[in-house]
Amino acid sequence: MEQQRVALVTGANRGIGLEACRQLAKLGIHVILTARREDKGRAAVEELAAEGLKASFLPLDVTSEESRKAIAETITREYGRLDILINNAGISIDFDVPALEVSFDEVIRPTMETNLYGPLHLTQLFVPLMRKHNYGRIVNVSSGLGSFSKITAGRIGYRLSKVGMNAMTKVFADELKDTNILVNVMTPGWVRTHLGGVKAERSVEQGAETITWLATLPDDGPRGRFFKDRQDFPW
Ligand SMILES: NC(=O)c1ccc[n+]([C@@H]2O[C@H](COP(=O)([O-])OP(=O)(O)OC[C@H]3O[C@@H](n4cnc5c(N)ncnc54)[C@H](OP(=O)(O)O)[C@@H]3O)[C@@H](O)[C@H]2O)c1
Numbered sequence: 001m002e003q004q005r006v007a008l009v010t011g012a013n014r015g016i017g018l019e020a021c022r023q024l025a026k027l028g029i030h031v032i033l034t035a036r037r038e039d040k041g042r043a044a045v046e047e048l049a050a051e052g053l054k055a056s057f058l059p060l061d062v063t064s065e066e067s068r069k070a071i072a073e074t075i076t077r078e079y080g081r082l083d084i085l086i087n088n089a090g091i092s093i094d095f096d097v098p099a100l101e102v103s104f105d106e107v108i109r110p111t112m113e114t115n116l117y118g119p120l121h122l123t124q125l126f127v128p129l130m131r132k133h134n135y136g137r138i139v140n141v142s143s144g145l146g147s148f149s150k151i152t153a154g155r156i157g158y159r160l161s162k163v164g165m166n167a168m169t170k171v172f173a174d175e176l177k178d179t180n181i182l183v184n185v186m187t188p189g190w191v192r193t194h195l196g197g198v199k200a201e202r203s204v205e206q207g208a209e210t211i212t213w214l215a216t217l218p219d220d221g222p223r224g225r226f227f228k229d230r231q232d233f234p235w
Contacts, residue, residue: 003081004028004029004030005029005030005083005084006029006030006032006075006079006081006082006083006084007024007029007030007031007032007082007083007084007085007086007215008032008034008058008060008071008075008082008084008085008086008126009021009024009031009032009033009034009086009088010034010060010062010086010087010088010089010118010119010122011034011035011036011062011088011089011090012033012034012035012041012044012086012088012089013033013035013037013040013041013043013044014040014044014193014194015191015193015194015195015196015204016088016141016188016191016193016204016207016208016211017033017086017088017089018033018044018047018048018204019204019205019207019208020086020088020208020211020212020215021033021044021048021055022048022051022053022208023205023208023209023211023212024084024212024215024216025048025053025054025055026053027212027216029083029084029215029216030054030056030079031054031055031056032055032056032057032058032075033045033048033055033056033057033058034057034058034059034060034071035057035059035060036059036060036061036062036067036089038057038059041057041058041059042057044057045057058071058074058075059071062087062089062114062118062119062121062122063110063113063114063117063118065121068118068121068122068125069125072125072126072129075126075129076129080129080132081129081130081132081133082126082129082130082136083130083133083135083136083137084136084137084138084139084215084216085122085123085126085130085136085137085138085139086139086141086211086215087118087119087122087123087138087139087140087141087165088139088141088211089114089115089118090114090115090141090143090161090195091110091111091114091115091195092111092155092158092195093106093107093110093111093157093158094107094108094111094154094155094156094157094158095155096154097154098153098154099153099154099156102156102157107157108156108157108160111157111158111160111161112157112160112161112164114161115158115161115162115164115165116160116161116162116164116165116168119140119165119168120168123138123168123172123183126138127172127176127181130179130181131179131181134179134180135180135181136176136179136180136181136182136183137181137182137214137215137216137217138172138181138182138183138184139184139185139186139211139214139215140165140166140168140169140183140184140185140186141185141186141187141188141211142162142165142166142169142185142186142187142226143158143162143187143188144187144189144190144228144233145158145159145162146158146159146161146162146163146164146165146166146187147166147187147226147233147234147235148163148166148235149234149235150234151163165185166185166226166235169183169184169185169224169226170224173223173224173225174224176223177223177224180219182214182217182221182222182223183223183224184214184217184222184223184224184225184226184227185225185226185227186210186211186214186226186227186228186233187226187227187228187233188202188206188207188208188210188211188228189201189202189206189207189228189229190202191203191204191206191207192204193207206229209229209230210227210228210229210230213230214227
């Protein structure tokens with residue numbers, strides 16, 4: 001019998017990340033729900049448990065090297081595998097601030113560290129473990145605001161981080177083209193979450209659906225592509 005797949009979702013205590021955990025758990029995948037705040041992460045695990053869904057909690061602040069190393073060690077020791085990595089954690093803190101005025105220390109740096117460098121480090125940490133079992137699905141959660149061909153004024157920190165994430169996806173996908181590790185990126189659309197706000201047009205279920213699809217692609221599935229609603233989306 002095939003071993004149960006193990007998935008790690010970052011920033012999963014709420015929003016799209018929590019919904020991705022829910023959808024993956026429903027498919028029988030062992031979900032490691034991670035969050036930077038232990039109390040919030042455990043509450044999310046309990047929320048899923050109340051729905052009859054099992055997930056494990058591990059702490060992870062994607063911006064902390066110590067935290068990233070600790071989770072990689074724990075997963076290697078306790079599971080010996082990681083099949084699916086969902087780089088979902090993200091912040092958007094530069095709403096309505098023109099690029100000419102934006103603070104590097106308060107906005108650009110933390111946005112890049114959370115949305116881009118965290119996912120980059122986690123990919124470097126977990127690909128070796130994926131290689132051991134010749135299986136990996138990496139899903140990077142980007143944004144339409146990172147679609148280079150549509151860039152206009154504003155949101156420079158967020159846009160830079162997501163354009164970078166898109167580029168990172170192509171680089172890793174190409175470097176891993178001879179393996180069974182598929183790296184893709186997606187945009188959930190405008191989703192009703194803390195980040196998206198109450199006026200957003202889509203539910204978390206809709207936002208997470210393409211994450212789940214990419215997390216469970218067959219071996220001959222796409223790699224190095226940008227998706228929305230399972231369709232190619234312009235870079
Ligand atoms: N909602 C939208 O309309 C929309 C549109 C396009 C793309 N996205 C992308 O979708 C992803 C999920 O966003 P969301 O809408 O679900 O937003 P959300 O409800 O604000 O959730 C963001 C999650 O990221 C976590 N996080 C932030 N910094 C972190 C860090 N350093 N380490 C670990 N976790 C961290 C947050 O944890 P705390 O609770 O501790 O803050 C929270 O769990 C993001 O990458 C976002 O850019 C969202």
